[in-house]
Amino acid sequence: MSPGEDGLIGIPFPEHSNELLSHLNDQRRTGLLCDLTLTSRGARYPTHRSVMAAVSLYFRRLFGAEEGGGEGGGGFSVCQLDCVAPDALDALLEFAYTATLTIPSSGMRDVLRGAQLLGIQCVADACRDILGETVEAEAETAEEHRVQHTATENMVEESPERGSRRKTDKKKVKKIGSHHNNTSVLNPPLPASPFSHHSPASDSLRSLPSTQPPSPEPEVQHLNSGQNGDPRAITEPGRGATLNGGPLHWLQERPRIAHPPPAPRSNDKLSEDDDIESYGDETMLMGSISIPASGVDRGAVASVVGPGRKRKSQTPQQCPVCQKIIHGAGKLPRHMRTHTGEKPFQCSACGVRFTRNDKLKIHMRKHTGERPYPCPHCPARFLHSYDLKNHLSLHSGARPFECPLCHKAFAREDHLQRHRKGHSCLEVRTRRPRRGPELGEEGRGDGGGGGREQPNSLESLSLQAHSSAFLPHTVLDAGNGSGAGPPLMFAGDTERERSLTLQALAQLGSHRLAGYPGVFLRGLDLRGGREAEGEDPGGTHALAARDRWADEVEEDNGDEEAEEEE
């Protein structure tokens, strides 16, 4: 009974999104559940606020502002959009509900203007791309040289999408439902509210587009400046979508729910191209929102997510979602599946799906009975090499991972970490001193007869080290005052002082205890525990674990200091 068999199984329904849209479109056509009516020069278009908010940054922000204003966002609204030509508005609505933009070429500019006004960036891009073949060509010939020499910095900000969009969006025109370069979507100003109904939000946004027809160019200019002004803002997943622009909102919600594999696949290979294609929309979206501020990161992202751009096999590559640096050629698609939840590799025997082919391969061993890792000391066989490794530690009795605090040893590092994260370690610490200064562990006999009078014995030093890790400097300095060198915790080394100090220890939370890396490490150096005795097959491991721990302590300390500075 493996978790994979009884755990959650993601069953994709590739047609769901299409069906959902189709039903919504039916509702729109029949007026069912429509809570928003768009008007343009007398024409009326019933629609749904949620759909418009999903597809249009303009409405998303507008409704977000309304709800933020306390109105709750409910009720029926009429939105006057005289600045958008009826045909263009109709086309945009059709797009919103069908993911397909159907427009005559003569109406392209109207649609472009409407898309820009409403913040439907993918449509705007597609229209601009089509129109731009002629328009931009003229502009580019005039400014080509100047751009090359003077706009380097700006191009760095924009080029990941812009530079490659030319050739790739030709393909994407058919996939217009996909998201896009949102270079001009980022941090746009909330459009003037065209709402005819009265609301607190609309009060502050009263100027109607119909009375102030927007000029797409100034709008874009403004938006671009917004992006350049603070590109980092959009890289922080925790920020509010309203603040950072809509695509982030989509990004955060779509991967888990709306990206089934293009077609049901079973045990098929997932090539890099498959990955890129299958992530197509998201990849573009991810790329569009995740332009890091640093030049290095920009380069990494540009190599990864430029829409349609053949990804340069640069390693490391930065994940546009979590910003994590992924090392290794071809590893980014693999990593991306951790965000999308896509599991293209399905077990033909039990149907369990996996994100990776190699995991499926290992899984198949359960069905074939193959256990390629036999224990040389017993009949046990294992599925994984690391299982055998763990198992061998049982035979050898080796417990190379020792808690530096309580000296409890573990065969596995993760068990040590679990031990550290729990409270058991602290409890052991608090109990130990009660056993008296000799503190000789079972069978140690190191204390002999003179443990009590020999504060420099191994155990005594160990206790000092143990305790010194968790004591505030004031307590430590009470011993020697200077704080230089290994701290002498207990100036008089009396039983009472130990007890009091360790009682204080017990009252410190673990996060507080981590704030004294210096003395902690010095304490470790004094440690004379099991590591110094007998076999230590994992001595290097223990040291490595200690180093890692030290790093963590330092990090914790940094956090602590940061908090205190606040």
Place this chain on the structure above:
DNA sequence: CTGGGGAAGGGGCCC
């Protein structure tokens, strides 16, 4: 709380 099994995810190496 600990020991053990298993899965997920990342990185290295090789082809």
Place this chain on the structure above:
DNA sequence: TGGGCCCCTTCCCCA
């Protein structure tokens, strides 16, 4: 250059 394979770490779950 990318995929396959392997190893490793970390986490979760169960007994």
